Amino acid sequence: MSAAQILCLGEPLVEFNQTPEGQFAMGFGGDVSNVAISAARHGANAGLITRVGTDPFGAALCGLWTDEGVSTANVTEAQGEETGVYFVTHDTDGHHFTYRRTGSAASHLAPDDLPRDALQSCPMFYASGISLAVSDSMRAAVVAAAEATRTAGGVFAFDPNLRVALWPLEVAREVTHSVMAACDIALPGLDDARQLTGLQPPEEIVRFYHDLGPRIVALTLGADGVLISVDGDMRTLPGHRVDAKDATGAGDCFNGAFLANLLDTQDPFAAAEHANMAAAISTTGYGAVAPIPTVSHTRSALNAAWQS
Template sequence: MMPDILCLGEPLLEFNHVGGADWRQGFGGDVSNVTVAAARQGASAGLLTRVGADRFGRSLVEMLEAEGVDVSHVSRDEDAPTGLYFVTHGETGHEFAYRRTGSAASRMAPQDLPPGLSGASVLHVSGITQAISESARASVTAAMAAARQTGARVSYDPNLRLALWPIEVARPTILRALASCDIALPGLDDARILMDLDDPEVILRRIQEMGPAIVALTMGRDGVLVGAEGEVHHIPSPTVEAIDATGAGDCFDGAFIARLVADDTPLDAAVYAAHAAALSTLGHGAVGPIPNAQAVRDAMRRTKDRSQIRAN
C-alpha cells in the first residue's frame, strides 16, 4: 500500500563537526529529511530512492525503518555507493562538503518509478534531486506528471544548490517545476536568485501567479510567509537558542505537508511547521533533532505565536 506522502530524493550519510577532532555520524539528504520529519509528526510517509549495497546504505534503510518510514520503494545498487556529506560550522553558519558524484541515487531513472504512484496523496520532490544527474531530473519530471494523472498533489522545494548545477540550467528547470506544483516551499535566499526579485511578498505573489495553490516562503529567523486562498500571512519564527540549522527547512517542509495531509489549513500547518523547524535547530545534525508531534504541540502552547500572526 502506498503511503500518503511519497518523497523522491537522495538520502545521505552525514558527518557533523561538533568541535575539536569530534565528528558525529548522522543522516541527511533534503528529501529524506522531509520524509522523516513527516513521519515524526504521525504521517504515513515513504521514500522513493536508490542507495548503495554498502554499510552506509544499510544504515540509512535501518534508520528509515526505525522512524516508521515506508522503504518498500528503496532499491539497492550493487555498482554505485551511497552518498556522503560533511557539515562544519563557522561565523557565517554551517557549510557543507559533499561526496555524492556517481552515487546510487544519482542513477535513479524514470523506469524506477512505481506504476502510476497510485495511492499517494502528496508527492514531494526538490531541486536538489533534479540537480544530481540528468536521469534523476527526468525522474522528477516523470513523477510529477504521474502524480498529476492520479490526482495526487505535488509539493516542491527548489533547494537551489549552485555547486551542483549552473544557474543557466537550474533557473528554467526550477521555474517549470514551480509552475507545475500544487504546494511550493521555496526559501527566500533561493527565491531571490531564481526570481531576480528582493521583496518577500512580491516574490510570494509572483510564485502564486505561476500556479501553485499554496506557497510557503521560509525566511529563516524572519519566519514564514504563507499564501493560500487569496490571503497572505506572516508567521514569526519562534525564538530559540539555535545550535545547528542543518535541515531546518526540510523539517519545515515535512511538518507542513504532514499537517496539510491531516486537513489543517495552510495557515495552521505553517504555524505548526515553523515551531517544528525552530525546535530542529536545538541539536546537531539534520535528522536527530527533528521533533515529534508532542514536542511541537508543547512548544506551540508555550509560545502562543498565533497571536502574533498578521494578515497582509
C-alpha cells in the first residue's frame, strides 16, 4: 500500500445495535475510523493512528480497515488491553448510546506513540473534538501530531465534533477553540458550532472560525447542505433531496469525502460539492459505515443532479 495521504488519529469503537427482535448486531463506529473509510472509498490513501486491544473487537476493526484499504501501519495492538465498545438501544424516545470505553487501549495513546516520520511525510492530518476528549494523553498526541504535520508543510484538518457526555461544554469550548486556532481546515457541524461559539447565523459562525485561524471552513448544515468558505469567500451549497433513513455518520462521510477530493483537485469548492452529495447518499442507509458511497457512486449521482 502506498504511503498515507491522510492520517486520522482517534478512538475506533465496536458497535452493538439493538435489533427490533431485541438482539444486538455488531458493527463499527468511531468518528475518525468513519472518516478514514470515507476518504479511502473516495480515492485517498488513508491511514489510522490509534491503539486497539488484543481482543476479538480489535481484530474485527483491523479486519474492517484491511477490507476497506485503510492503512493499519500505525495501529498498535496493545497486549492485555481492551477495545472500546458501545451499545445502541431503542425506545419510544428514540435511540440511546451506552459506552464502555473508559481505560480503552485507544485512550492510552500518547505523544510517544506517534509515527513522527509518517506524519512529517503525510500531506494531511485529521483529528476531532472526540479525539481531544477521550483522554489527556490522546489530547496531547493530537496537538503534537498537528504540529509535526504542519512543521513539515502538511495541513491539519479538524472537526470540533462535540460530545458533552465526554467533557463539560466549557472545557470543550476552550480546548477546541485553541486547537482550531492551529488548524488549516475547519469542518464543524452547525449544531455543535452553535453550542461551542454561542452564535446562531451560519455566516457568523464561519467568520468566527476564520478569525481563529483556519483558511478553509466547511460548515455542514445537515439536510440544508454546506456553507463552504475559503479566505472569507462564502458559498452555500444546498442539500440534495434523498430518501433519508439514518443520518448517523453523515458528517464523518462528508469529512472523508471532502478531504479526499481536496487532495485530488486542490479546489475546496469542488470538494465541498462532491462531499455534500456523498453525505446525502450516506443518509439513505443505516449505520455509519455501510452507506458511505464510493467515489464512482458519488460522481454518478452528481452528474445525474447536474443533468436534471
